[in-house]
Amino acid sequence: MLKNQNMESIKKGRVFIKTYGCQMNFYDSGLIEDGLLKKGFNNASSLDDADIVILNTCSVRDHADHKIVSEIGRLKGDKKIVLTGCFAKQIKLKREKGIDIHNAGIPIDYCFAPDEILSIPDILANDFEKNYNGDISNRRHKTTTATKDDYQNFNLVEEYFYNKNVNNSFATIKIIEGCNNFCSYCIVPFVRGKERSIPFSIIYNSAKRYADKGVRELLLLGQNVNSYLSPDDDKKDFSYMLESLAKIDGIKKIKFLTSHPKDFNDKLIELICKNDKISKGIHLPVQSGSDKILSAMNRGYTRRDYLNLVEKLRKGYPDAAFSTDIIVGFPTETEEDFNMTLSLIDEVGFDFLFGFKYSPRPFTKAFEIKDDVPLEKKKERLEAVFEKQKKIFNSILNSLKGKRVNATILAVDKEKNSIEFEKGILFKGCGLNDRMIYIVNNNKDIYKNLRIGDERQVEITYVKNNRLYGEVLK
Numbered sequence: 001m002l003k004n005q006n007m008e009s010i011k012k013g014r015v016f017i018k019t020y021g022c023q024m025n026f027y028d029s030g031l032i033e034d035g036l037l038k039k040g041f042n043n044a045s046s047l048d049d050a051d052i053v054i055l056n057t058c059s060v061r062d063h064a065d066h067k068i069v070s071e072i073g074r075l076k077g078d079k080k081i082v083l084t085g086c087f088a089k090q091i092k093l094k095r096e097k098g099i100d101i102h103n104a105g106i107p108i109d110y111c112f113a114p115d116e117i118l119s120i121p122d123i124l125a126n127d128f129e130k131n132y133n134g135d136i137s138n139r140r141h142k143t144t145t146a147t148k149d150d151y152q153n154f155n156l157v158e159e160y161f162y163n164k165n166v167n168n169s170f171a172t173i174k175i176i177e178g179c180n181n182f183c184s185y186c187i188v189p190f191v192r193g194k195e196r197s198i199p200f201s202i203i204y205n206s207a208k209r210y211a212d213k214g215v216r217e218l219l220l221l222g223q224n225v226n227s228y229l230s231p232d233d234d235k236k237d238f239s240y241m242l243e244s245l246a247k248i249d250g251i252k253k254i255k256f257l258t259s260h261p262k263d264f265n266d267k268l269i270e271l272i273c274k275n276d277k278i279s280k281g282i283h284l285p286v287q288s289g290s291d292k293i294l295s296a297m298n299r300g301y302t303r304r305d306y307l308n309l310v311e312k313l314r315k316g317y318p319d320a321a322f323s324t325d326i327i328v329g330f331p332t333e334t335e336e337d338f339n340m341t342l343s344l345i346d347e348v349g350f351d352f353l354f355g356f357k358y359s360p361r362p363f364t365k366a367f368e369i370k371d372d373v374p375l376e377k378k379k380e381r382l383e384a385v386f387e388k389q390k391k392i393f394n395s396i397l398n399s400l401k402g403k404r405v406n407a408t409i410l411a412v413d414k415e416k417n418s419i420e421f422e423k424g425i426l427f428k429g430c431g432l433n434d435r436m437i438y439i440v441n442n443n444k445d446i447y448k449n450l451r452i453g454d455e456r457q458v459e460i461t462y463v464k465n466n467r468l469y470g471e472v473l474k
């Protein structure tokens with residue numbers, strides 16, 4: 001029995017969306033939520049309180065799969081369970097291929113691949129009106145639904161993107177779905193499908209609408225943003241996109257995630273370095289510092305290519321800040337290979353990195369190679385990566401003391417017990433390379449005139465707990 005009193009919501013139900021994994025999934029969950037609210041569903045306040053639970057899942061490592069299966073096991077009461085995201089697609093693929101899976105019997109009502117998410121609101125709304133009519137206890141074990149690729153339905157994409165709920169100064173736009181790279185360890189091309197760029201006009205017009213609603217910063221999202229090419233015009237590539245969006249009135253900064261080192265051309269490097277609306281905080285996954293491993297991973301570049309790219313970007317913009325992804329323990333990785341990764345981390349000097357232990361994934365090429373680096377070794381190597389990174393980041397930050405940077409003023413949430421809170425710090429500043437500086441002027445009068453969005457010169461005065469602190473110069 002549903003707890004809602006309102007007739008409309010009794011029919012439609014309350015929804016709780018739980019999201020796992022990467023920013024793509026969080027973005028997709030936002031689209032699903034927008035669509036469901038428009039159809040008359042309500043947000044549930046918690047998982048327990050929901051009539052419909054949507055699990056937007058990840059599958060990039062084995063650990064992610066296990067988390068989802070146990071989450072489903074914990075769900076109580078009569079609920080419709082909707083599985084979507086990469087793990088949902090993995091289940092679909094395994095069923096299609098007749099592969100027996102340990103989780104084949106998990107009790108889900110719907111299973112949508114990542115490219116079917118835009119159909120979820122329609123399908124649920126139909127079913128809730130016609131089939132359940134308020135009684136959701138009649139579980140149907142319906143596990144497959146849409147078969148179309150929603151990203152080929154440009155009218156649908158346009159509707160979702162234009163009407164996206166944006167209510168602060170920051171908005172994300174997905175510009176490309178899927179991936180064609182087939183890195184040998186990665187399940188993404190299988191579960192998210194081949195690359196499909198969203199037409200330029202949809203992205204551009206969405207960005208304009210968001211800017212009119214007060215958005216100042218855009219994050220362009222995709223598995224491989226720098227291979228973007230508008231499906232209707234092959235002159236509209238990623239550089240064209242960045243340059244065009246940067247011209248929109250009101251847009252102050254554009255970030256992008258994730259770019260592939262092999263798809264960086266000189267035109268893009270030059271644009272990033274010279275255009276002061278494009279973020280210079282660049283996430284550039286390297287994965288390994290060993291040429292042997294990079295080749296086995298099918299990454300399409302060498303260690304030297306990667307270092308040259310970083311060098312070119314730094315030459316064009318010396319204050320560029322880099323971050324990366326590293327996998328340790330890829331099959332056949334020797335101590336020597338691993339030391340090449342450590343030395344690359346040293347050579348580049350990343351601001352931060354995400355490190356992972358290699359995890360064999362179904363369908364991938366590496367799945368067929370023996371996972372021959374023992375777990376203990378992987379753990380040890382990952383620890384060594386994090387240890388090195390901590391030291392490097394600390395020395396990068398310390399080298400910035402005394403520097404003056406042009407920063408945009410942002411607000412700080414006052415977290416109780418934080419050093420900022422104790423000091424009464426209310427503002428932080430953010431330079432073009434996205435490094436945060438907490439503002440600690442002794443002269444408190446300066447705060448009176450500080451407004452969010454102001455551009456101010458900030459001098460970095462000290463570093464504590466891996467954070468930069470600085471004073472606004474009048």
Ligand code: 5AD
Nearest residue numbers: 185186285325326356357358359361
């Ligand atoms: N094992 C470990 N890490 C992986 N990644 C992708 N696939 C795997 C895998 N099978 C990491 C890569 C990628 C990031 C998103 O996840 O570093 O850049």
Ligand code: SF4
Nearest residue numbers: 179181182183186188
């Ligand atoms: Fe996976 Fe490689 Fe595509 Fe990134 S570029 S999503 S690591 S296949």
